Amino acid sequence: MSDVSLTVNGKRVSGTAEDRTLLVHFLREHLGLTGTHVGCDTSQCGACVVHVDGRAVKSCTMLAVQASGSSIVTIEGLANGADLHPVQAAFKEHHGLQCGFCTPGMIMTATDMIARHPEGLDEATVRAELDGNICRCTGYHNIVKAILAASQAMAKGSKGKAKQAA
Amino acid sequence: MYSVNYHRAASVTEAAKLLKSGDAKLLSGGMTLIPAMKTRLAAPSDLVDVSRLKDLQGVKVSGKTVTIGAATTHYDVSNDEKLKKACPALAHMASLIGDPAVRHKGTIGGSIANNDPAADYPAALLALGATIVTNKRQIAADKFFKGLFETALKEGEIITAVTFTAPAKAAYQKFRNPASRYAIVGVFVTKGKDGVRAAVTGAGDDGVFRSKEIEAALAKKFDASALDGLKVPANGLMSDIHASADYRANLIVVMAKRAVAAANA
Numbered sequence: 001m002s003d004v005s006l007t008v009n010g011k012r013v014s015g016t017a018e019d020r021t022l023l024v025h026f027l028r029e030h031l032g033l034t035g036t037h038v039g040c041d042t043s044q045c046g047a048c049v050v051h052v053d054g055r056a057v058k059s060c061t062m063l064a065v066q067a068s069g070s071s072i073v074t075i076e077g078l079a080n081g082a083d084l085h086p087v088q089a090a091f092k093e094h095h096g097l098q099c100g101f102c103t104p105g106m107i108m109t110a111t112d113m114i115a116r117h118p119e120g121l122d123e124a125t126v127r128a129e130l131d132g133n134i135c136r137c138t139g140y141h142n143i144v145k146a147i148l149a150a151s152q153a154m155a156k157g158s159k160g161k162a163k164q165a166a
Numbered sequence: 167m168y169s170v171n172y173h174r175a176a177s178v179t180e181a182a183k184l185l186k187s188g189d190a191k192l193l194s195g196g197m198t199l200i201p202a203m204k205t206r207l208a209a210p211s212d213l214v215d216v217s218r219l220k221d222l223q224g225v226k227v228s229g230k231t232v233t234i235g236a237a238t239t240h241y242d243v244s245n246d247e248k249l250k251k252a253c254p255a256l257a258h259m260a261s262l263i264g265d266p267a268v269r270h271k272g273t274i275g276g277s278i279a280n281n282d283p284a285a286d287y288p289a290a291l292l293a294l295g296a297t298i299v300t301n302k303r304q305i306a307a308d309k310f311f312k313g314l315f316e317t318a319l320k321e322g323e324i325i326t327a328v329t330f331t332a333p334a335k336a337a338y339q340k341f342r343n344p345a346s347r348y349a350i351v352g353v354f355v356t357k358g359k360d361g362v363r364a365a366v367t368g369a370g371d372d373g374v375f376r377s378k379e380i381e382a383a384l385a386k387k388f389d390a391s392a393l394d395g396l397k398v399p400a401n402g403l404m405s406d407i408h409a410s411a412d413y414r415a416n417l418i419v420v421m422a423k424r425a426v427a428a429a430n431a
Contacts, residue, residue, distance in 0.1 A: 002172060019172040019213070020203075043201055046267065055241070055270040061200050062271065065172045066193070066215060109266065131347065132265025 002065045008033070009077030017064050024048045026064035027074060035075035035104050039134070046133030049105040049112075050074045056112035058132070075104035078111065086157065087111050087150040096146035098137035109133050110147045114154055121151045167203045171212045175219065178301050178324055184214040185322045192216055192324060194237055194276035197268050217273065222326060227252045233329040236275025240264070243274060255336035255429070259290050259354065262340060264347070275325040278310070281317050281373060283404070284348040288374035290338060292365035293354035296330035313372045333358030335388070337428035339421045340368070343408055350409050353421040355380075355429055357388050364422055369414040371402050380422045389430065390423040 004026060005014040015030045027033045027050070039047030041060050048060040051073040078085035084092065087110045097103045113129045114121065126147050127140070135143060172193075175181035184190060188211035193199060195217060202208035216222060222237035227248040234243060243249065244261035263269055263277075263286055277287040278298065291298070291307040298305045301324045310318045319325070333356040340352035349368030356363050364380040367373075379399075383392045398418050403411035 018169065020167045020170050022167075041204070043197065043268065046265070049267055056267045057270050058267045062196060063172060063200070063213075066196065066217075113266070129266055132267050 002068070004064045004068045006064075006067060006069075007071040009073060019063065019065050021064045022060055023050070023052075023062045023064045023067050023072075024059035027059060027072070030064075033074050033076050037101055037104055039102065039105070044132070044134065045102065046105040046109060047102050049108040049133065051108060051112060054115075056109050073108075075107060078107065085111070086153045087114070087147070090146040090150035090153065091143070094142050094146040094149055096138065096143045102133060102135045102137075106130075106133050106135065106143055110143075110150065113147065114151045117151070118155075120155060121148055123148065168206060168209045170203070170210060172215065173212060174215045178216070178219065178222070178326060181214050181216050181219075181324055182301055182322060184212065185324070188212050190214055192276075192279070194273040194279075195239060195271035196276075197264065197272035198276065198280050198282065216324065222275070225249050227332075230332045231329065232256075232332055233327050234274055235327050236325040237273050238275075240269035240272050240274070240277075241266070244269065253294075253330075253332040253336060255338055255354070255356075256290055256294070259286050259338040262286060262338070274328055278328070279317060279319060279325055281311055281313075281315055283314050283370060283373040284350075284352075284368040285374075286338070286340065286349060286352055286367060289352050289354040289365040289367035291328060291330070292374055292376060293356045293363045294330040294333065294336070295356075295358070295360065295363060296328050298325055299327040299329060300325050308376075311374050316373070331358065335429040337425040339424040339428060341417050341421055351414055351417040351421050353377075353380075353418060353425050355384065355422060355425045357384070357429065361385055362388060364425075366418055369403050369418060371404050375402075377418060377422070380418070384422075384426060388426060390427045393419055393423050393426070 004017050027036050037047035039045035043061040049056050050059045053070050087107050126144050173184045190212035191210035193213040193215045217237050222235045224235050225246040226233045240260045240263045244257050250257045288311050296307045298310045335357040338354040340349040343350050351369045352367040354365050362384040364377045398415050400411040400415040403414045405411045
């Protein structure tokens with residue numbers, strides 16, 4: 001057993017877990033954050049993607065104790081109260097989900113992807129970057145549309161903020 | 167996953183000490199080891215995490231000499247501006263491993279220590295004539311990769327860095343398995359001051375290897391046309407449900423041609 005201390009969605013949390021406990025199980029079962037899903041459990045489907053110290057990782061392939069000391073953002077940490085995050089809003093607007101099971105991972109991957117491509121995204125890049133996220137319902141078209149729209153909306157938003165700051 | 171004891175090493179020296187306990191294994195990005203533990207293919211008693219050691223991280227470029235810390239992630243290798251100038255082929259290769267989330271965790275040291283027969287880095291380091299630096303010695307890539315999942319590393323030895331001289335020309339091309347995305351064949355070619363080297367991953371019965379036939383042809387003329395009509399022997403190549411040895415032999419030439427064209431572009 002080890003102590004696991006994390007900052008999750010801005011809040012300090014700690015707990016004790018077996019060393020073999022996966023981060024995804026710690027989030028879901030110890031912290032009750034069930035938005036992060038276990039899909040394939042073999043590092044392929046991406047339903048479990050969260051951000052660890054600012055990077056998208058598969059939480060089914062990381063021990064909770066490995067993450068101890070890190071800052072984690074899960075799907076529950078994106079919206080600002082009742083206001084959806086621009087990526088969440090774009091998935092809703094563009095019907096980027098059907099059953100919704102893969103959606104938390106898709107959205108965490110998308111926010112990471114948009115952050116890593118401040119120059120903007122094109123369709124080929126979005127599709128290549130979704131290599132590690134599997135969706136069985138949508139055929140991906142609307143997911144790709146949603147990510148491209150969110151990327152544009154966020155670029156406009158940040159320019160707006162830059163203007164306000166200036 | 168069986169029960170395990172996790173340790174976070176504060177230094178390479180401490181990691182080496184911790185490795186002596188029970189059936190301990192080093193943990194870096196964990197992109198292979200943790201899935202292997204989940205399926206109980208691996209069952210170490212202890213894990214010694216070296217992924218947070220700062221002196222194992224980062225890319226240094228000094229003139230033509232490139233040094234990459236063992237715990238540098240694939241993402242950091244693919245995205246390093248100095249490396250993109252000194253040896254863009256290696257940065258490009260790193261951008262082709264796994265998927266973005268895997269690249270955020272997986273490391274160069276972990277990849278070469280595992281020496282998966284379909285991994286990309288072994289081909290790159292063999293073609294670059296790299297040196298693998300451990301806490302005990304330096305090992306030439308030609309002597310490091312021994313066979314399937316087998317390396318020259320001794321019990322308790324820890325890779326700390328990889329270093330090489332950036333070649334004048336280099337490129338990597340891989341033909342992916344459409345489902346697993348691993349290389350069915352990947353070829354890394356380089357042309358440096360010591361000549362041409364061509365290393366092949368994904369195809370060899372015994373893991374990564376250098377293709378003498380391709381190297382000899384390219385030494386005469388470093389151009390894709392030098393490989394026209396070339397045959398590499400299917401002997402010693404893998405045959406499985408994905409591709410026969412003959413198919414892989416043909417693909418090696420095709421990927422080598424593409425790699426040379428990319429290196430010359």
